[in-house]
Amino acid sequence: MGGYSPFIFTDNDEFIVIDQRFLPQIKKVKLENLNDTCMAIKDMIVRGAPLIGIVAAFGYYLAIKNAKDLDELNQASLTAYTNLLATRPTAVNLKWAVESQKKLIEQNAFLPVEKIIKKVRANAFGIFEDQKKADYEMAKNALVLFDKKMRILTHCNTGSFATGGIGTALGIIKYAAQQNLVEEVYVDETRPYFQGSRITAFELSKENINYKIVTDSACGILMQKKLIDCIIVGADRIAKNGDVANKVGTYCLAQLAKLHNVKFFVAAPESTIDRSLNNLSDLDIEIRDSSEILNFNGVNLAPDGAKALYFAFDVTPNYLIDSIITEKGIYRPDFEL
Structure with a gap:
C-alpha cells in the first residue's frame, strides 16, 4: 500500500x-x-x-x-x-x-x-x-464496518496523494482490499479537477483493486440499481456535532445515500475535527476562480463570456452520516466529538 x-x-x-x-x-x-x-x-x-x-x-x-x-x-x-x-x-x-x-x-x-x-x-x-x-489506525478501525465484500463509491481523492500515508477513505479501501473485503470501487470523476478519475484511479491501479470510473451525475442510478453497498469519503473539517465539510458533491451523495438506504461513512484524522465549532452552519466555504470550471489544462470547456460559480466544498449535516472514522475509533450518531 x-x-x-x-x-x-x-x-x-x-x-x-x-x-x-x-x-x-x-x-x-x-x-x-x-x-x-x-x-x-x-x-x-x-x-x-x-x-x-x-x-x-x-x-x-x-x-x-x-x-x-x-x-x-x-x-x-x-x-x-x-x-x-x-x-x-x-x-x-x-x-x-x-x-x-x-x-x-x-x-x-x-x-x-x-x-x-x-x-x-x-x-x-x-x-x-x-x-x-x-x-x-483509521483503516484498521474501519474493518468492523465491513460485514461482507463491499461495493464502494468514493469521492474525490483521499489516498496517498491526499495524506502522504495510505490515505483516509481510500486508505480504508486499500486496507480492506488486502483482507479480501472489497468487491469493486466506483470512482466518481470529481469535477472540475477530476481528482477521482485522475488520482484515485491511479492509486487503485497501483494497488490492483477492481474499480470503475463513473460520472459525478451517475451516483443516483448506481444506488437506484443497488450497485453500491456503502459510500466512504474524506473530510476537510468536522464540527463537534458531526457536521462535515468536504469536496463539493459530498452533500448530494449523502442525501441520495439516505434516500436509498446506503451506508455513508466519513474518514478523517482527529486533526480534522474542529472542536471550536459546534456545527458548520456558518463555515466559510472557499469559492475558487470560475476559470477552473470553464477551462481544464488550457482547454476551453464553455463559450467565450460564460460565467460560472465554483464552491470548492459543501457541508453534509450530521444526520446524513452513519459513522465517522478516525485513528481513535468510530464515532456514531448522536455525534459528540
Missing part, C-alpha cells in the same frame, strides 16, 4: 512535490521558500486536507530557517503563519499545522535560535509521521 509519495523533503532541505494537477502524468515542482509553498497550496499543486497541513508545516520551516536572532525568527514566523493561513480557508488541518509550528517557536523562545529552527524542522516531520500512523 505504498511505493509512491506526493513529496520529498531531503536532508539538504530540498522540498520537491508532485504537481497533482497533471496526474497521472508525473511532474515535479521544487518549493524553495514560503511564497512557493503558498502558491503550491493555493493553486492546487498539492491538495487534500492532511497533505496541505503537512506541506504547510514544511513551508513554515523554509520560511524561518535562515533567521539569525529571535526578533528575526518571530517576524518570519508571523509572516509564515499569516500567509499560509490565507491560502485556503476551509480545511482545518492547515490551521492546525501552522498553529503547531507557531506555538512551538513561542514555547521555546528561551532556546538558542538555531535549536528552535531544528525543532520546527523536526515538528514538520513529526506531523508527517503522525499522519501516516493515523491512516493505518
Whole structure:
C-alpha cells in the first residue's frame, strides 16, 4: 500500500512535490521558500486536507530557517503563519499545522535560535509521521464496518496523494482490499479537477483493486440499481456535532445515500475535527476562480463570456452520516466529538 509519495523533503532541505494537477502524468515542482509553498497550496499543486497541513508545516520551516536572532525568527514566523493561513480557508488541518509550528517557536523562545529552527524542522516531520500512523489506525478501525465484500463509491481523492500515508477513505479501501473485503470501487470523476478519475484511479491501479470510473451525475442510478453497498469519503473539517465539510458533491451523495438506504461513512484524522465549532452552519466555504470550471489544462470547456460559480466544498449535516472514522475509533450518531 505504498511505493509512491506526493513529496520529498531531503536532508539538504530540498522540498520537491508532485504537481497533482497533471496526474497521472508525473511532474515535479521544487518549493524553495514560503511564497512557493503558498502558491503550491493555493493553486492546487498539492491538495487534500492532511497533505496541505503537512506541506504547510514544511513551508513554515523554509520560511524561518535562515533567521539569525529571535526578533528575526518571530517576524518570519508571523509572516509564515499569516500567509499560509490565507491560502485556503476551509480545511482545518492547515490551521492546525501552522498553529503547531507557531506555538512551538513561542514555547521555546528561551532556546538558542538555531535549536528552535531544528525543532520546527523536526515538528514538520513529526506531523508527517503522525499522519501516516493515523491512516493505518483509521483503516484498521474501519474493518468492523465491513460485514461482507463491499461495493464502494468514493469521492474525490483521499489516498496517498491526499495524506502522504495510505490515505483516509481510500486508505480504508486499500486496507480492506488486502483482507479480501472489497468487491469493486466506483470512482466518481470529481469535477472540475477530476481528482477521482485522475488520482484515485491511479492509486487503485497501483494497488490492483477492481474499480470503475463513473460520472459525478451517475451516483443516483448506481444506488437506484443497488450497485453500491456503502459510500466512504474524506473530510476537510468536522464540527463537534458531526457536521462535515468536504469536496463539493459530498452533500448530494449523502442525501441520495439516505434516500436509498446506503451506508455513508466519513474518514478523517482527529486533526480534522474542529472542536471550536459546534456545527458548520456558518463555515466559510472557499469559492475558487470560475476559470477552473470553464477551462481544464488550457482547454476551453464553455463559450467565450460564460460565467460560472465554483464552491470548492459543501457541508453534509450530521444526520446524513452513519459513522465517522478516525485513528481513535468510530464515532456514531448522536455525534459528540
